[in-house]
Amino acid sequence: MNVGTNVGIGLPVGDPAALLTWARRADAGPFSTLGLLDRLVYDNPEPLVALAVLAGATTRVRVQTEVLLAPLRDTALLAKQAATLDRMTDGRLVLGLGVGGREDDHRATGTDLRTRGRRLDRQMETMCRLWHGEPYGDGVGPIGPVPARLGGPELLFGGFKPAALERVARWGDGFLAAAAPSWAGGLFDTVRGFWKEYGRDGEPRLVAQVNVALGPPDVIDDARARMHAYYAFTGMPDRMVDGMLTTPADIRAALAAYADLGVDEVMLYCYGLDPDQVDRLADVL
Secondary structure, eight states: OOOSSEEEEEOOOSOGGGHHHHHHHHHHTTOOEEEEOOOSSSSSOOHHHHHHHHHHTOSSOEEEEEEEEGGGSOHHHHHHHHHHHHHHTTSOEEEEEEOOOOHHHHHHHTOOGGGHHHHHHHHHHHHHHHHTTOOOBTTBOOOOOOOSSTTOSEEEEEOSSHHHHHHHHHHOSEEEEOSOHHHHHHHHHHHHHHHHHTTOSSOOEEEEEEEEOOSSHHHHHHHHHHHHHHTGGGTOHHHHHHTOBOSHHHHHHHHHHHHHTTOSEEEEEEOSOOTHHHHHHHHHO
16 A cells, blocks of 8 residues: 555554564564654653664664653753764654653652743753754853754654644644544644744644554554553543554555645554564555
8 A cells, every 4th residue: 555655663662672673673664763652650661762772773764752751851961862863873863852741750850740841942942052063051062962964853743732833833843643633634734834923944744643553352452451551641541542543444544544634654653562563564554
């Protein structure tokens, strides 16, 4: 099937040691990007560390955070880590950023949940300055290395509220939408509106994320259980799990629907650990 858009794989987080197998299979297949989510108070790998390992084991696919919770991190160190990974992968890093919403993550880092959006905006001001080779400020010089692309790696922002969508036009290259096509279209229109309002050239890059599982019943059951545990904090994990696509026909229909919305890439996010899903998803394409 020619879906007309790039398709990436969102990696499961249940077993970090298994991710090398997933990454190598995806790199050998038709996939464009490897994505990894971010939480702190959870049993998942730290995404920048994990993606650095996966980038070293691959040659072609991009590595993407979706999304890295920047307000939990020290700004100068994050800028240096991202620039390092971007430079060492020759620009294969896509830095997807968001604010998150888990109170325990913020308690663990001593950051304020209530001001996380404003903190991210301040972080972006600093990181963009550093990625252009400018001094940190207040008597502190530049913080290298220079990223592969002057001004920093490709930036996507995730979220649903107007402030998050406006951030795409203020700082970013595109938008990461974890929403079904019926909802995503309105989000894309809002992002495009902000893009024009800020006088940005061209069009924002649009990336969609959809949860999938392909395989025998035990693979699908495993994916549903892991996804349910991940979203338990929302209070509506059943609703989230119900949106998982588990047949080739449903996945193809979603890819076509996103293509109709003008999406540049669709990330097929997996929670189940069976790496044979990479090959099954490749067959869908």
